[in-house]
Amino acid sequence: MIKCYSVFAGSARRQRNESGAPSDRNQVTDLLRAFGWDSAFEAHYAACADARDPSLQSEPGRVVSQHKGEYRVVTARGESAAEPAGRMYYEDAGMPAVGDWVVLRGPLIQSILPRKSKFSRQAAGTKTEEQVVAANVDTVFLVSGLDHDFNPRRIERFLTMAYESRAQPVLVLNKTDVAGERLPEFVRDAERSAPGVTVIATSAPSAEGVEAFAPYLLPGRTLVLLGSSGVGKSTLINRMAGAEIFETRAVRESDSRGRHTTTSRQLVVLPSGAIMLDTPGMRELQLWGGEEGIQQSFEDIETKARECFFSDCTHGSEPGCAIANALLDGTIPTARFENYLKLRREAHRQRLRVDQHAAQAEKKKLKQLFRGFNRGKHRW
Ligand SMILES: Nc1nc2c(ncn2[C@@H]2O[C@H](COP(=O)(O)OP(=O)(O)OP(=O)(O)O)[C@@H](O)[C@H]2O)c(=O)[nH]1
Numbered sequence: 001m002i003k004c005y006s007v008f009a010g011s012a013r014r015q016r017n018e019s020g021a022p023s024d025r026n027q028v029t030d031l032l033r034a035f036g037w038d039s040a041f042e043a044h045y046a047a048c049a050d051a052r053d054p055s056l057q058s059e060p061g062r063v064v065s066q067h068k069g070e071y072r073v074v075t076a077r078g079e080s081a082a083e084p085a086g087r088m089y090y091e092d093a094g095m096p097a098v099g100d101w102v103v104l105r106g107p108l109i110q111s112i113l114p115r116k117s118k119f120s121r122q123a124a125g126t127k128t129e130e131q132v133v134a135a136n137v138d139t140v141f142l143v144s145g146l147d148h149d150f151n152p153r154r155i156e157r158f159l160t161m162a163y164e165s166r167a168q169p170v171l172v173l174n175k176t177d178v179a180g181e182r183l184p185e186f187v188r189d190a191e192r193s194a195p196g197v198t199v200i201a202t203s204a205p206s207a208e209g210v211e212a213f214a215p216y217l218l219p220g221r222t223l224v225l226l227g228s229s230g231v232g233k234s235t236l237i238n239r240m241a242g243a244e245i246f247e248t249r250a251v252r253e254s255d256s257r258g259r260h261t262t263t264s265r266q267l268v269v270l271p272s273g274a275i276m277l278d279t280p281g282m283r284e285l286q287l288w289g290g291e292e293g294i295q296q297s298f299e300d301i302e303t304k305a306r307e308c309f310f311s312d313c314t315h316g317s318e319p320g321c322a323i324a325n326a327l328l329d330g331t332i333p334t335a336r337f338e339n340y341l342k343l344r345r346e347a348h349r350q351r352l353r354v355d356q357h358a359a360q361a362e363k364k365k366l367k368q369l370f371r372g373f374n375r376g377k378h379r380w
């Protein structure tokens with residue numbers, strides 16, 4: 001894969017003097033700014049203990065890629081390898097993710113600066129564990145392919161998680177060239193699954209519709225493309241970059257399934273100055289949190305439910321049920337309402353699991369504290 005940093009890596013090298021220290025503070029700030037550094041992160045960094053102690057020689061950096069525990073970060077010195085400091089593994093604050101601004105001492109990541117947004121999911125496996133897919137993102141593009149991939153229920157799930165992330169969601173319907181006459185139907189279904197959300201329709205190989213990305217491709221803004229494997233995420237980024245920076249591979253013809261061509265998450269700076277994160281395809285996403293996201297992604301349903309005659313209406317056979325009326329006249333598609341209930345149940349169960357997990361961790365911690373105190377009791 002060809003890297004897109006070359007412009008910045010070069011300027012980073014120019015900024016280094018003999019000792020490897022940045023030579024010009026403004027230039028350095030420019031480099032960090034190219035990766036999205038702003039006054040809010042600067043304030044977070046200035047407030048952290050590491051930064052206040054000059055003897056520690058800490059510096060801020062952004063995680064630009066992560067692959068099987070290997071991190072790459074960009075600091076004022078350019079791009080280099082980094083790894084979390086040992087204590088990060090057993091502290092409860094979580095591990096760095098791509099897009100994070102972190103505090104480094106040498107190659108060791110000491111801490112994560114507060115995030116302005118994070119797109120999370122329940123990690124694969126049985127453990128109750130958060131996986132941050134992308135951090136500090138401004139706009140999340142949720143990409144669907146207008147072939148076998150298109151699924152309004154999946155759009156609703158992704159949208160819920162995008163709202164939960166606090167980034168701005170935009171829907172991308174790619175492969176308009178294969179949609180044929182069904183295009184208006186796809187667009188209508190997508191709009192019903194994502195009320196009020198901007199929908200961009202594109203055909204990546206010919207770059208048709210790709211100009212609609214322009215208002216988002218602003219310098220210093222961080223963008224991410226999410227969607228199933230094979231929907232054309234990397235192809236779209238290549239069109240935006242005007243160069244083949246990411247590898248792409250044909251989907252399986254029988255069912256349009258992708259071949260998981262992109263295998264790691266990576267931030268690149270596009271010629272427009274926007275910072276783009278390509279991600280491996282994700283088909284199934286289990287919620288992490290989600291209760292707030294649901295309120296936003298299903299605002300139409302939540303608003304309608306407030307019109308029911310009874311405030312505790314179960315939307316069954318009660319008289320004056322606004323939801324039942326909306327389902328009957330098709331204002332709210334039945335499958336959408338079912339998905340809303342399903343996601344609410346999933347978010348609720350997930351919260352219970354997280355609470356239980358936190359309670360168990362707290363119990364363990366208290367047990368250790370009591371044991372420690374009892375062991376050292378004779379000394380007090
Ligand atoms: N017909 C058509 N094919 C497209 C379009 N966009 C992408 N493709 C093709 O779809 C295949 C998969 O594209 P990729 O860009 O690799 O898909 P991806 O979403 O990055 O897939 P992963 O990296 O596996 O997650 C490639 O053969 C692309 O040429 C489109 O708009 N129309």
Ligand SMILES: [Mg+2]
Binds near residue numbers: 235261262281
């Ligand atoms: Mg890809």
Ligand SMILES: [Zn+2]
Binds near residue numbers: 314
């Ligand atoms: Zn009701």
